[in-house]
Amino acid sequence: MDEPRTPQARRWWHLDPGGAALGLVFAILSVTPSLLPRPAAAQGAITALSFGAGYLIGVLLWRWLRRLIRPEQQRLGGRAAWIAYGAAMVASIALLSGLSLHWQNDVRRMVEMPEADSTHVGAFLAVFVPLTVVLLAIGKGVRRLSRRLRGRFSPLIAGVVTTSIVAGVALAGGAGALAVVDSIFSGLNSGVSAEVTEPGSAHRSAGPDSAIAWESLGHHGSDFVGGGPSAARIEAVTGLAAREPIRVYAGLESAPTDAARADLVLAELERTGAFDRSILVVATTTGSGWLEPQTVDALEYLHAGDTAIASMQYSYMPSWYSFLFDPDAPVHAARTLFDAVYERWSQLPADDRPMLVSYGLSLGAHGSQAVFADLADVRTRTDGALFVGSPNGSELWRGLQAARDAGSPAWQPVLDGGREVRWISRPGDDSDLPQPWQKPRVLYLQHATDAVTWLGPRLFWQSPDWLEPDQRGADVSPSMRWIPVVTGLQVLVDMMLGDQVPAHHGHNFGNVVPSAWRQVTGDAGLDAAAFARVQAIIEDYAPIKSTLE
Known part of the structure; x- marks a missing residue:
């Protein structure tokens, strides 16, 4: 009635x-x-x-x-x-x-x-x-x-027709919104920042004798290849004799498939002499192809430019879009590139090859971790790994979190006394762990307020341990309470806005990356004053562009 x-x-x-x-x-x-x-x-x-x-x-x-x-x-x-x-x-x-x-x-x-x-x-x-x-x-x-x-009409037919109309309008609106998003980010990908120019160095992709065209790199690829400190700049900051850092990158337009892009990257590593450097980093980008400048620049300062960083693009869409609509893209791209580099690297004499390191931020950390079956596999096939702001859905991260030592908090866990893998939020967080840190070292950068790390499906129906009084991070509001569905939606919003806060919080790790690299890879012999200068430079960078990258 x-x-x-x-x-x-x-x-x-x-x-x-x-x-x-x-x-x-x-x-x-x-x-x-x-x-x-x-x-x-x-x-x-x-x-x-x-x-x-x-x-x-x-x-x-x-x-x-x-x-x-x-x-x-x-x-x-x-x-x-x-x-x-x-x-x-x-x-x-x-x-x-x-x-x-x-x-x-x-x-x-x-x-x-x-x-x-x-x-x-x-x-x-x-x-x-x-x-x-x-x-x-x-x-x-x-x-x-x-x-x-x-x-x-009858109530049943009226209800069906009304629901169909509403659903049709909603679907059309959603499809239209996604089309607009695709158009916006496709346009952004084709642009080049005003601050960078086509490289004149043979140590960069798109430089002299490179098989990769400058126009094919995409917006973030050109930023990466055209940016970063020069050898002269590194010498001025560190006081050490420096080499020109090697940066290799293949964009979506550089080749039609992941395999073809990985082949291009490998050829570029050979051309630039990357396998003769001290450090070789295989980096997985975020969804849009972005590599955080603070992190890659810090590595080059610490090792006086004796480095090579290799990466490739798998999408031009923001990370949330890639994660929702093409979650396999970062995983497939990361595996394809790492396996290609690892195969060539493993053919070199063990005492005459660079330190091989895996790196990823956010969705890039998800892709990089997916390369490996478990922690033992990471330590067998690399000389170290740095995973920054790992997403909650990364299987390697979830397994290590679940196995943490009793009494250690979820936001800063301890596993086996810190013998093989460690988590830090700020420099020195792991200084009092009972076990010596063996090499190869695996390091996670993780904040208690990073929504990317804590947003998972269970949050919608199950109270998380990171909100328990004895597990809660010092920067998590005491007034925050778990509410079914509501907390999951709130943290979803936090994930979109998680980089709009100062360092030490959210998805912003720029201040800690110099110490993180130093723990995983060592450095070129910087004294305390030189390291402090590097730290100050990296901290002075603008906050990371967006968690949506």
Whole structure:
């Protein structure tokens, strides 16, 4: 039986009481603290979507409840009741705005960011209110369509037709949005930064005698090949005689397949004399082909340029897109490149070949880890590995985390006393581990507030150990509580915004990479003053561009 059509129900401004109440509950849950601060506009959008979801569920529940109540008891009252209802909604929005500011400042203090002021509330409301109105209008439009269809067809057919229309529009909108995303990032990939120029050094891909064209490298490939410190710059900073660092990269347009790109990279390593260097790093890029400048530059400073770094592009889309729609891409690319380099490297005399190191950041860390069956395989086929901000779904990382020594926290685990693999967040974190660190060394850089590391499917239905009082990192808000579904969605948002915080937090590891490389690979003999100069230079880099890279 259809609900009564009272005059109030036909007015455009009418809000269903059940929908409004549950929508407000969902909205409040959406502003509770999570790992990282959220920009006010983003929080406004999230809260509006949360209110919309709660409102829809609340409408359905209220409709079901009203079927159990006698018709004469269903009326909410006259004009005074509606005025009180409206006032309560205005007060609720004010409360919501205040809670958003209070809890966001709680998180901001934990990650060493200045507190937000009243402008946060203004920006929050500027997005929350209009978007909520739009969502309510869409919902009322769908409801009106359903009513009209029920007047012409049976309830079943009307429901099927309404659902089909809504689903079709949603799918078309989603497909259109993905097409726009693809177009945007395809265009970005074809551009070259104004700060870099085509290399004139034979030690770089796209340089003299290189088989790889400059135009084929893509945006991030050209940044990598055209950037970094020169030998002269390294000498000025470290005081050591330096060599020109070798950087080899194949873009998506350099060759049509992963195998062909790996062959190009191998040929470039041979051409540039990379196998005669002290350090050879096989690096897996993030989703869009990006390699973090802080990390690659730090290695070259530490080893006075006696290095070669090899990588190749497998996508131009941001990491979240690659992870959702083509999760095998980084794995296949990483395995193809590493296996090609490893086969050639293993043919060289053991006492006359470079130190072979595996490296990856974020989705690149996921790909790099997937090359190896287990920790023993990493240490058998490399001379060291550095995995930065590992995603939660990486099997190697998950296995090592699960096997950690009793009593060690999830955000900074200890395995076998630190004998073969270690996790650090800041330099010196592992200084008091009981076991000597044997070579080859495997090192994870991991922060307690890095959403990339902690976002996994179980977070939506199971409380994680990293939120337990004795496991919680010092920069995780004490006010953060696990809430089914809500926490998973919050950490998903944190993952998108995780690099907008200072070093030591989130997905920002630039300050610790010099120490990390030094622990895994050693250095060229830098004294304390030279290392401090390198550290200062790397820390002065702008924060990493985006977790979405």
